[in-house]
Amino acid sequence: xxxxxxxxxxxxxxxxxxxxxxLVRAGVPVxxxxxxxxxxxxxxxxxxxxxxxxxxxxxxxxAPLIAQGLKAPAFQYRSKQHGVLAQFxxxxxxxxxxxxxxxxxxxxxxxxxxxxxxxxxxxxxxxFDSAVEGVTQHPAGVEVAINRNGSxxxxxxxxxxxxxxxxxxxxxxxxxxxxxxxxxxRFLVVSTPFDFRTVIPDLVAVSYxxxxxxxxxxxxxxxxxxxxxxxxxxxxxxxxxxxxFAQSLMATVVPGVMNYEIAHxxxxxxxxxxxxxxxxxxxxxxxxxxxxxxxxxxxxxxGGIHDAVxxxxxxxxxxxxxKGESELERYDRQRxxxxxxxxxxxxxxxxxxxxxxxxxFRRSLAEIAADQARTREYLxxxxxxxxxxxxxxxx
Ligand SMILES: Cc1cc2nc3c(=O)[nH]c(=O)nc-3n(C[C@H](O)[C@H](O)[C@H](O)COP(=O)(O)OP(=O)(O)OC[C@H]3O[C@@H](n4cnc5c(N)ncnc54)[C@H](O)[C@@H]3O)c2cc1C
Numbered sequence: 001x002x003x004x005x006x007x008x009x010x011x012x013x014x015x016x017x018x019x020x021x022x023l024v025r026a027g028v029p030v031x032x033x034x035x036x037x038x039x040x041x042x043x044x045x046x047x048x049x050x051x052x053x054x055x056x057x058x059x060x061x062x063a064p065l066i067a068q069g070l071k072a073p074a075f076q077y078r079s080k081q082h083g084v085l086a087q088f089x090x091x092x093x094x095x096x097x098x099x100x101x102x103x104x105x106x107x108x109x110x111x112x113x114x115x116x117x118x119x120x121x122x123x124x125x126x127x128f129d130s131a132v133e134g135v136t137q138h139p140a141g142v143e144v145a146i147n148r149n150g151s152x153x154x155x156x157x158x159x160x161x162x163x164x165x166x167x168x169x170x171x172x173x174x175x176x177x178x179x180x181x182x183x184x185x186r187f188l189v190v191s192t193p194f195d196f197r198t199v200i201p202d203l204v205a206v207s208y209x210x211x212x213x214x215x216x217x218x219x220x221x222x223x224x225x226x227x228x229x230x231x232x233x234x235x236x237x238x239x240x241x242x243x244x245f246a247q248s249l250m251a252t253v254v255p256g257v258m259n260y261e262i263a264h265x266x267x268x269x270x271x272x273x274x275x276x277x278x279x280x281x282x283x284x285x286x287x288x289x290x291x292x293x294x295x296x297x298x299x300x301x302x303g304g305i306h307d308a309v310x311x312x313x314x315x316x317x318x319x320x321x322x323k324g325e326s327e328l329e330r331y332d333r334q335r336x337x338x339x340x341x342x343x344x345x346x347x348x349x350x351x352x353x354x355x356x357x358x359x360x361f362r363r364s365l366a367e368i369a370a371d372q373a374r375t376r377e378y379l380x381x382x383x384x385x386x387x388x389x390x391x392x393x394x395x
Contacts, residue, residue: 002156003138003140003141003156003157003158004031004141004155004156004157004158005029005157005158006028006029006030006031006157006158007023007028007029007030007031007157007158007159007160007161007312007315008030008031008033008142008144008155008156008157008159008160008161009030009031009032009033009160009161009163010032010033010132010144010160010161010162010163010164010168010169010170010289011032011033011034011035011162011163011164011165011287011289012032012034012036012039012111012115012126012128013040013107013111013163013164013165013287013288013304014045014107014110014111014114014287014301014304014305015163015286015287015288015289015301015304015305015307015308016032016034016161016163016164016286016287016308017032017110017111017114017115017118018055018056018059018110018114018304018305018308018309019161019163019286019308019309019311019312020032020114020118020124020126021059021061021114021117021118022059022308022309022312022313022316023123023312023315023316024118024121024123024124025059026316026319026320027123028123028312028315028316028319029123029124029125030123030124030125031125031126031127031155031157032124032125032126032127033127033130033131033132033144033146033155034126034127034128034129034130035129035130035131035132035164036128036129037128037129038128039108039111039112039115040108040111041108042108043106043108043189043191043226043264043266044106044107044295044301045106045107045295045298045300045301045302046104046105046106046107046219046221046226046298047072047102047103047104047206047219047298047302048065048069048102048103048104048105048110048302049102049298049299049302049383049384050090050093050097050099050100050101050102050383050385051097051306051383051384051385051388052302052305052306052384053065053066053097053098053099053103054097054098054099055305055306055309056110056305057098057099059114059117060117061110061113061114061117062099062103064113065103065105065109065110065113066103066105068105068109068113068222069103069104069105069109069221069222070103070104070105070205070220070221070222071101071102071103071104072101072102072103072104072204072205072206072220073089073090073091073100073101074087074088074089074090074204074205074206075087075088075102075204075205075206075207075208076088076203076204076206076207076208077207077208077209077210077353077361077365078207078208078209078210079209079210079211079358079362080209080210080211081358082358082362083202084202085210085358085361085362085365085366086365086366086368086369087204087369088369088375088378088379088382090102090379090383092372092375092376092379093376093379093380093383093385096380096385097383097385102205102206102298102383104205104206104219104220104221104222105221105222106221107301127146127148129148129149130146130147130148130153131146131147131148131169132144132145132146132162132164132169132170132173133145133146133147133152133169133173134173135160135170135173135174135283137280137281137282137283140158141156141157141158141282142156142157142158142159142160142281142282142283143155143156144156144157144160158282158319159282159283159284159315160282160283160284161283161284161285161286161308161311161312162174162283162284162285162286162289162290163285163286163287163289163304163308164289165287165288165289166271166273166288166289166292168285168288168289170283170285170289171275171285171289171290174280174283174285176275176276176277176280176285177275177276178273178274178275178276179273179274179276180271180272180273180274180292180344181271181272181273182269182270182271183269183270183271183272183294183351184232184233185230185231185232185233185270186230186231186237186240186267186268186269186270187228187229187230187231187267187268187270187294187295188228188229188230188231188240188245188246188249188265188266188267188268189226189227189228189265189266189267189268190226190227190228190229190246190249190250190260190262190264190265191224191225191226191227191262191263191264191265192224192225192227192250192260192261192262192263193223193224193225193261193263194225194260194261195225196218196225196253196254199254199257200254203218205219205220206218206219206220207219208296208350208354209253209354210353210354210355210356210358210361211354211355211358212355212356212357212358214229214230214249214252215229215230215354215355216228216229216249216252216253217296217354218253224263227249227250227253228295229249230355231267237267240267241265241267243262243265246262246265247259247260247262250262268295270294270295271292271293271294272292272293272294272344272347272348273291273292274290274291274336274339274340274344275289275290275291275336277332277336278290278307278331278332278335278336279328279329279331279332284311284328284331284332286304286307286308286311286335287300287301287303287304287305287307287308288300288304290304290307290335290336290339291303291304291339291343291344293343293344293347293348294347294348294350294351295347296347296350296351296354297346297347297350297382299342299343299346299347299384300343300347302384303339303342303343303384303387306335306384306387306388306391307331307335310331310334310335310391311328311331311335314327314328314330314331315328330394330395333394333395334391334392334394334395335391337390337391337394338387338388338390338391338394341387341390342381342384342386342387342390343387346381346382
């Protein structure tokens with residue numbers, strides 16, 4: 001088989017396009033195959049953590065993202081009964097990141113920024129309406145079968161990155177198991193232009209509110225606040241998507257405030273799953289194709305971007321001949337382990353904290369907030385800097 005000298009990437013989401021940007025920056029030719037007719041408009045991730053911004057900065061994408069987003073230098077935990085339980089400021093870790101804040105912006109802003117920057121480059125090619133359906137591996141390369149508007153084509157490359165999301169066809173074609181579980185409840189995200197600071201004066205842009213029955217978070221993005229609630233398994237999808245249901249949940253946020261203007265409502269199933277391996281020969285999984293988790297703490301896309309940068313930095317070295325193929329094994333070793341140890345564990349713990357009665361959580365938050373060293377350690381963990389350090393330690 002003659003192999004095209006390029007890297008194939010399935011999926012033009014935030015992870016696939018970050019991978020493409022890092023490779024193209026190093027002069028490695030890339031073809032991105034995207035199933036959809038255009039970049040996705042879906043409103044999902046809206047939080048970019050400090051080390052992710054540091055990575056995007058090296059790709060020239062942080063400044064335009066910040067310009068279109070909202071800087072959140074602090075986040076807080078609240079309870080309906082006690083108000084603010086604790087507030088954490090990223091300034092405490094300004095010595096280890098160039099971006100001591102979260103940026104609140106939709107993931108669709110990042111994909112458009114990256115695409116606009118990449119499309120000028122001769123090493124970059126993106127084909128829409130091109131779903132990867134099959135993968136065949138050879139000693140020197142990988143061949144993918146593509147469904148392009150009903151007709152079948154093939155493309156080859158030296159490596160393949162499956163960044164084709166949670167239902168990854170690449171993962172399925174490689175027969176890699178996706179172990180884990182699905183939570184019985186679903187999450188409802190209600191977006192409103194209502195400015196909650198007019199009724200909660202001490203509110204910051206990122207706020208998590210504990211409650212055993214209806215915890216929620218309030219995440220500000222430019223022009224909108226996203227409020228997310230759990231929907232119990234006994235509450236049907238039909239009920240959950242009824243406009244009155246969203247209004248009834250929103251009415252629990254601030255007593256006496258109701259009849260919100262609602263921009264959109266989306267219901268999500270929530271999973272915790274990690275692929276059995278992130279590498280099979282010349283094919284790799286990254287982002288949601290490799291791992292999914294609940295959105296509390298905003299770690300799914302951020303972790304996926306960390307995967308993309310880790311993997312492509314190694315591919316660049318092998319491409320240039322400065323490292324041997326065995327360098328690529330470090331990707332699975334590092335990223336899979338920190339996904340289990342940090343992303344999965346922390347996102348499950350975040351959910352447990354919010355749905356608890358708050359007593360124990362309040363005590364532990366007070367202890368962390370009262371101790372500078374523990375506050376720093378906590379901020380390093382929630383900002384995902386600790387997971388990146390751990391990945392390095394894994395060698
Ligand atoms: C409500 C909600 C809130 C969230 N908030 C956050 C947050 O604040 N922070 C955070 O880090 N994460 C968050 N997440 C998770 C985040 O949205 C995902 O982790 C992120 O989208 C993963 O990016 P990706 O590029 O791996 O996959 P995707 O964004 O799913 O992109 C995959 C792309 O692949 C394409 N594709 C699919 N199949 C094929 C195929 N066979 N061939 C070619 N292309 C294909 C798709 O069309 C899509 O364009 C949230 C998720 C939800 C549901």
